Amino acid sequence: MDLQPVLDGIVAALAPLAGAEGKVADYIPALACISPQHLGLALRTCEGAASQAGEGAQPFSVQSISKVFTLTLAMRHLDERELWQRIGVEPSGTAFNSLVQLEFEGGKPRNPFINAGAIAVADRLVSVYGQAGAKAALLALVSDLCGEPVVFDEAVAASEAATGFRNMAMCNFMKGFGQIDNAVEAVLDVYFHQCALRMSCVQLARALGYLCRDGAHPLRGSEQVVSERQARRINALMLTCGTYDAAGEFAYRIGLPCKSGVGGGIVAVMPDRLTLAVWSPPLDEAGNSLLGQVALEQFVSRTGLSVF
Numbered sequence: 001m002d003l004q005p006v007l008d009g010i011v012a013a014l015a016p017l018a019g020a021e022g023k024v025a026d027y028i029p030a031l032a033c034i035s036p037q038h039l040g041l042a043l044r045t046c047e048g049a050a051s052q053a054g055e056g057a058q059p060f061s062v063q064s065i066s067k068v069f070t071l072t073l074a075m076r077h078l079d080e081r082e083l084w085q086r087i088g089v090e091p092s093g094t095a096f097n098s099l100v101q102l103e104f105e106g107g108k109p110r111n112p113f114i115n116a117g118a119i120a121v122a123d124r125l126v127s128v129y130g131q132a133g134a135k136a137a138l139l140a141l142v143s144d145l146c147g148e149p150v151v152f153d154e155a156v157a158a159s160e161a162a163t164g165f166r167n168m169a170m171c172n173f174m175k176g177f178g179q180i181d182n183a184v185e186a187v188l189d190v191y192f193h194q195c196a197l198r199m200s201c202v203q204l205a206r207a208l209g210y211l212c213r214d215g216a217h218p219l220r221g222s223e224q225v226v227s228e229r230q231a232r233r234i235n236a237l238m239l240t241c242g243t244y245d246a247a248g249e250f251a252y253r254i255g256l257p258c259k260s261g262v263g264g265g266i267v268a269v270m271p272d273r274l275t276l277a278v279w280s281p282p283l284d285e286a287g288n289s290l291l292g293q294v295a296l297e298q299f300v301s302r303t304g305l306s307v308f
């Protein structure tokens, strides 16, 4: 099936609605000035055929989508017991930045795709690589997956470091429960930088290609990024936890493993077929791109692709 007309059709249908509803994330000052009008889409098939539409090639702040890359990095370097001992694999049913559950559950985050869980993953990466080394390893992984250099937006990272009070609270809270091994400042520096990765939909669809290829590298198929089983598990976590307390709604409406970020990006994986990335900055109440969800819904209804 030629998917270029599908992407073009979605952009044509949605462009008039871009910026009409939802709210661009403004709790991170550097994100508040992004135009709500942007709309981009890109996909890459398992065989490596790529298509894009609208502003598919325009880089933006990937925010929580980075949680997939840091989990991948952690899975590559830690054994399962080490990794999952202090991070769960259950949907949270609460907001991405909620503190409530953490207290009840002894500082153990529900899953690696909410902020607390990603901060715990960042802590494990600091243990493996050190603070500067963790940031360098993340850039190296993502650049390698993209086949071109990817960088942090230092202005966004600094903006988050200056205003990320809830994330600081969360990290200190977990540290108080003995669940964080390294200095809070070092862990948060890694976390704020990972959120500030700047990538386009084209790059995201390419980089996350291993998730639709049973873990095989998107550009060098004979190499595994993660094992087949690990790729399956990342997809399972994306389906159940990738969009916070809207994961049920996403599974119902879209039916694909997805990961969103407050920069307005969402990536979706159709195992054995393709990865798809959308970008539209205005968010709904749960912090997921409003028009991005509509674009994904249109994509699955126009193509019939679903994991169900």
Ligand SMILES: NC(=O)CC[C@H](N)C(=O)O
Pocket (backbone or CB within 6 Å): 062, 063, 064, 065, 096, 097, 115, 160, 167, 195, 260, 261, 262, 263, 287
């Ligand atoms: N959902 C998100 O994209 C959240 C990431 C954001 N940097 C935060 O920590 O609040």
